[in-house]
Amino acid sequence: MNNLVLVNLPFIVVALLLAVGFYTIGFKRNLIKVVIGVEILEGAVNLFLIALGYVKGAYAPIYTMAPKEAANNMVLPTPQALTLTSIVIGVAVSALMLAFAVNIYRHYGTLDVTKARRLRG
Amino acid sequence: MIEHLPALMVAVPLFGAFTTPLLKKKPSAAALWALAITAVTLGLGVLLVMEVLTRGMMVYVFGADEPGLVLPSGYSVPIRIIFEVDAMGAFMALSAVLMSFIGAMYSYSHVKLETGLEKYYALLLLLEVGILGMVLTGDLFNLFVFLEIAGIAGSALVGFRNYRGEASEAGLKYLIVSAVASLMVLFSIGLLYGQYGNLNIAYLSSQIGFNTVDMIALGILFASFVMKCGSVPTHHWVPDAYTEVPSGINPVLLVATYASLYALFRVSFSLFGTISLSMSSVGWIMSVLGVLTMFIGVTMALVQKDVKRLMSYHAISQTGYMLLGVGVGLTVLNDPAKLAAFGRDAMAGGIFHIINHIIYKSLLLMTAGALFYVTGTRNLNEMGGLARKMPYTTVAFIVGAAAISGIPPFNGFASKFLIYETSYQLNPLLAIFAMVTSVLTLASFVKVFASAFLGPPVKRYENVREVPKPMVVAMLILAALCILFGLFPNIVLDKLVYPAVDALLNLNGYQTWGGVL
Numbered sequence: 001m002n003n004l005v006l007v008n009l010p011f012i013v014v015a016l017l018l019a020v021g022f023y024t025i026g027f028k029r030n031l032i033k034v035v036i037g038v039e040i041l042e043g044a045v046n047l048f049l050i051a052l053g054y055v056k057g058a059y060a061p062i063y064t065m066a067p068k069e070a071a072n073n074m075v076l077p078t079p080q081a082l083t084l085t086s087i088v089i090g091v092a093v094s095a096l097m098l099a100f101a102v103n104i105y106r107h108y109g110t111l112d113v114t115k116a117r118r119l120r121g
Numbered sequence: 122m123i124e125h126l127p128a129l130m131v132a133v134p135l136f137g138a139f140t141t142p143l144l145k146k147k148p149s150a151a152a153l154w155a156l157a158i159t160a161v162t163l164g165l166g167v168l169l170v171m172e173v174l175t176r177g178m179m180v181y182v183f184g185a186d187e188p189g190l191v192l193p194s195g196y197s198v199p200i201r202i203i204f205e206v207d208a209m210g211a212f213m214a215l216s217a218v219l220m221s222f223i224g225a226m227y228s229y230s231h232v233k234l235e236t237g238l239e240k241y242y243a244l245l246l247l248l249e250v251g252i253l254g255m256v257l258t259g260d261l262f263n264l265f266v267f268l269e270i271a272g273i274a275g276s277a278l279v280g281f282r283n284y285r286g287e288a289s290e291a292g293l294k295y296l297i298v299s300a301v302a303s304l305m306v307l308f309s310i311g312l313l314y315g316q317y318g319n320l321n322i323a324y325l326s327s328q329i330g331f332n333t334v335d336m337i338a339l340g341i342l343f344a345s346f347v348m349k350c351g352s353v354p355t356h357h358w359v360p361d362a363y364t365e366v367p368s369g370i371n372p373v374l375l376v377a378t379y380a381s382l383y384a385l386f387r388v389s390f391s392l393f394g395t396i397s398l399s400m401s402s403v404g405w406i407m408s409v410l411g412v413l414t415m416f417i418g419v420t421m422a423l424v425q426k427d428v429k430r431l432m433s434y435h436a437i438s439q440t441g442y443m444l445l446g447v448g449v450g451l452t453v454l455n456d457p458a459k460l461a462a463f464g465r466d467a468m469a470g471g472i473f474h475i476i477n478h479i480i481y482k483s484l485l486l487m488t489a490g491a492l493f494y495v496t497g498t499r500n501l502n503e504m505g506g507l508a509r510k511m512p513y514t515t516v517a518f519i520v521g522a523a524a525i526s527g528i529p530p531f532n533g534f535a536s537k538f539l540i541y542e543t544s545y546q547l548n549p550l551l552a553i554f555a556m557v558t559s560v561l562t563l564a565s566f567v568k569v570f571a572s573a574f575l576g577p578p579v580k581r582y583e584n585v586r587e588v589p590k591p592m593v594v595a596m597l598i599l600a601a602l603c604i605l606f607g608l609f610p611n612i613v614l615d616k617l618v619y620p621a622v623d624a625l626l627n628l629n630g631y632q633t634w635g636g637v638l
Contacts, residue, residue: 093273
């Protein structure tokens, strides 16, 4: 039982992070906090990808001077490549979101999402 | 060169996007350069469509000749980035390249007085790259990357007029929706990769066995793409984004929205196609979402005073027609008799409506942009008597309004009629809702026409003149396309739309890459 929890610990953390991220996006009123919520979601998804790719006791991927016993015992590099790409994209997204938040603060004088609402109807 | 077309379609606008900022000192040179790049891409797109329609599906493997890695044991598995272009993808690519060209042409005058134009055109080309990548790719992760490119470029363009707070507000809304949707897409890609160890759509669809995790992945993918294509109940970002974006970008942003719709169809028909036995409930969900979307969209449009906002709500309502048409097809997917009787035609109606709607809604949003260009306001109550001053814009508006209301012989009628006929055979209630929506659409456009173009001349606009030539030319091209597609719908249906429908239905051909594997 204890072992089951330990093995699935990354996935439990992913589920928790997803819940926290969605809560933050949905219920927080400060724009910066909403942006942080998106970042938490991104962290959850990245952790999920990394946890998928991890194999206990296997060798690191693309390991040129690998010992003989690593021949059929290497981790696939794909999830790690996916995560790197997703991190880079995530940086661009968060930079743009924060730029928008700064611009909104400059024009509206507030970061409260319930007050910065000129577009409606 | 022909065999490299799928790669060139992405490479040329990408090259353009990274060279445009070099022309920082000369904004009009940047505009002409972007126009040239989009024109070249348009040529490539036409070539690609002709190639795909005559020779069948194109498979392009980046960095190798063969799509699969064959192990000594004879086990063959696709590992590289593979572009897989069938008639449906080519159809969407044609819409994208056409609308980018028109948008670049219209922008030449429309945003001439703004600053930072080299960034504007770079983002326009980047948005085109994102759309083309999404519709041409055969790889799930690649789809996510291009989805994010389109989302980032699109929201940066929505917030382009950064001296207005509203633009940033709309941009942030669009970006949050698109970031959450694409992160969830990535999550479900992870779910599928964890089970089947591959990212290729064709390979995955032949492996998929619909266990609980697949069902979760389908649900997440469906919800995310529905969110990105602006269907009810997650339609709130559409009116803001379409209103605040400069009118020259509207055509491209519309295609970007429908690229998500394309991804939704691809997921439903190709990725989860083998489990089509249980797909009819998904089809019903899609049809009901479509009906709700069209009805809620049009009723919210009726009360708007801002002319662009009104048209944006119509964009939501028209998305409903596409969802309804293709949803009806998806509902009867596993019933060959019904599929032949009306399912295929329903899908043709839905897919034909995509290109028709892109044409006439771009036209309408451009006329709204023209009104904004000359009057400086988007409020309908402050306009009036502009018909005499702006004859070309008026003609373009009338054509667009007639087309969106489904009046023959304009193009909206051709596709809407197909949808009415076929959805009636599934359930008469669906067709009734579609027709009521059409009538309400006409009502709201009569209101716009009366208050902006007719009525006594307003003193403030005594000296206004017709908008500059590039804007007029862009609008007249689209108006001509509206009439052409309406007069000869059979040609378009036979040459472009039915091949696209058959490509969606031909799961076997997609899985085997048209016989390559």
